[in-house]
Amino acid sequence: xxxxxxxxxxxxxxxxxxxxxxxxxxxxxxxxxxxxxxxxxxxxxxxxxxxxxxxxxxxxxxxxxxxxxxxxxxxxxxxxxxxxxxxxxxxxxxxxxxxxxxxxxxxxxxxxxxxxxxxxxxxxxxxxxxxxxxxxxxxxxxxxxxxxxxxxxxxxxxxxxxxxxxxxxxxxxxxxxxxxxxxxxxxxxxxxxxxxxxxxxxxxxxxxxxxxxxxxxxxxxxxxxxxxxxxxxxxxxxxxxxxxxxxxxxxxxxxxxxxxxxxxxxxxxxxxxxxxxxxxxxxxxxxxxxxxxxxxxxxxxxxxxxxxxxxxxxxxxxxxxxxxxxxxxxxxxxxxxxxxxxxxxxxxxxxxxxxxxxxxxxxxxxxxxxxxxxxxxx
Numbered sequence: 479x480x481x482x483x484x485x486x487x488x489x490x491x492x493x494x495x496x497x498x499x500x501x502x503x504x505x506x507x508x509x510x511x512x513x514x515x516x517x518x519x520x521x522x523x524x525x526x527x528x529x530x531x532x533x534x535x536x537x538x539x540x541x542x543x544x545x546x547x548x549x550x551x552x553x554x555x556x557x558x559x560x561x562x563x564x565x566x567x568x569x570x571x572x573x574x575x576x577x578x579x580x581x582x583x584x585x586x587x588x589x590x591x592x593x594x595x596x597x598x599x600x601x602x603x604x605x606x607x608x609x610x611x612x613x614x615x616x617x618x619x620x621x622x623x624x625x626x627x628x629x630x631x632x633x634x635x636x637x638x639x640x641x642x643x644x645x646x647x648x649x650x651x652x653x654x655x656x657x658x659x660x661x662x663x664x665x666x667x668x669x670x671x672x673x674x675x676x677x678x679x680x681x682x683x684x685x686x687x688x689x690x691x692x693x694x695x696x697x698x699x700x701x702x703x704x705x706x707x708x709x710x711x712x713x714x715x716x717x718x719x720x721x722x723x724x725x726x727x728x729x730x731x732x733x734x735x736x737x738x739x740x741x742x743x744x745x746x747x748x749x750x751x752x753x754x755x756x757x758x759x760x761x762x763x764x765x766x767x768x769x770x771x772x773x774x775x776x777x778x779x780x781x782x783x784x785x786x787x788x789x790x791x792x793x794x795x796x797x798x799x800x801x802x803x804x805x806x807x808x809x810x811x812x813x814x815x816x817x818x819x820x821x822x823x824x825x826x827x828x829x830x831x832x833x834x835x836x837x838x839x840x841x842x843x844x845x846x847x848x849x850x851x852x853x854x855x856x
Contacts, residue, residue, distance in 0.1 A: 484688050487646050489649050491649070504611055508608070510564070512565045514574075517542040537556070537560045541576045544572045545628075551589070565609070571621045575621055581645070590640065594639070619726075620724055625644075627640045654720035670805065671759065672700055677693070681769065681783065684733045738765045741765070741851070751817060756816060760810060761852075764855050766786065
């Protein structure tokens with residue numbers, strides 16, 4: 479067995495009701511807390527007074543969209559002015575990424591562009607991040623247990639990462655109850671992202687025995703949960719999808735992703751209003767097909783692709799539909815409907831071929847194949 483390592487949040491608490499532990503856990507980490515929340519403050523309504531009762535001052539900040547550099551800079555400025563000593567993110571993947579990036583950069587002597595990959599200098603952090611607590615309210619990105627934050631840089635029309643092993647959360651509180659009654663369209667998009675993030679690490683060139691174990695447990699469970707949630711609200715399915723999302727975050731942080739996210743990162747920069755999860759869901763079946771075709775003659779890899787296809791067929795499509803047809807049947811739009819112009823496909827493919835996610839893809843896919851994938855997903 480080849481050597482490997484495995485990094486994760488300092489502590490993970492999973493289960494219905496664990497949100498009740500948040501106030502005391504946060505109060506133990508800081509007395510002036512920067513609270514990044516999503517567009518709706520409903521989820522954090524009880525947290526703020528509970529922290530105040532413990533003598534913790536809360537500085538709230540709203541992340542109403544996927545984080546970009548101007549929003550990140552505004553968050554850093556506000557947090558620095560308030561003299562915060564801890565960051566909490568309560569929301570979807572966007573809020574968690576913004577909180578994670580803010581925790582990393584509030585103590586940093588330089589600006590974000592010193593540390594962002596691809597479009598910035600990509601320098602390592604020179605100061606330890608503030609303590610960071612992640613509380614997801616959607617099941618999709620697994621960002622609560624990853625060591626990077628994805629930020630859009632409008633000037634370059636790219637989504638890029640801020641990445642450092644010290645950015646892992648001090649505490650990840652995953653309460654599936656916070657995802658109950660998520661709208662169907664959001665459940666579908668974020669759920670397909672969660673599923674993608676256990677499929678890609680399983681097929682990754684960097685897969686290891688621990689990530690394999692997580693993905694084997696989570697792929698069929700997540701697919702089944704998503705199918706059940708398309709039929710109606712189901713708390714047990716919400717639990718399973720939250721578990722899948724958590725496993726995806728753990729797996730991708732240690733085994734990487736692949737061509738779906740290589741393409742999605744570039745698309746997110748040129749079509750910033752397109753939901754990340756929906757982009758991944760539209761790309762996934764076509765990337766799987768392209769990767770499998772490129773793996774001809776590699777029996778070990780082909781066996782993995784066959785396993786994944788069997789899980790999809792058995793858990794989701796039951797061999798009556800392709801994954802693409804099933805997703806479309808439940809309302810997932812294609813790339814063109816999300817505002818991604820076919821005229822941009824060649825440039826997207828060229829940029830994606832050099833992305834960090836593409837380095838973990840099981841095989842090298844040339845730009846012309848990636849462009850074909852984009853047309854198939856349109």
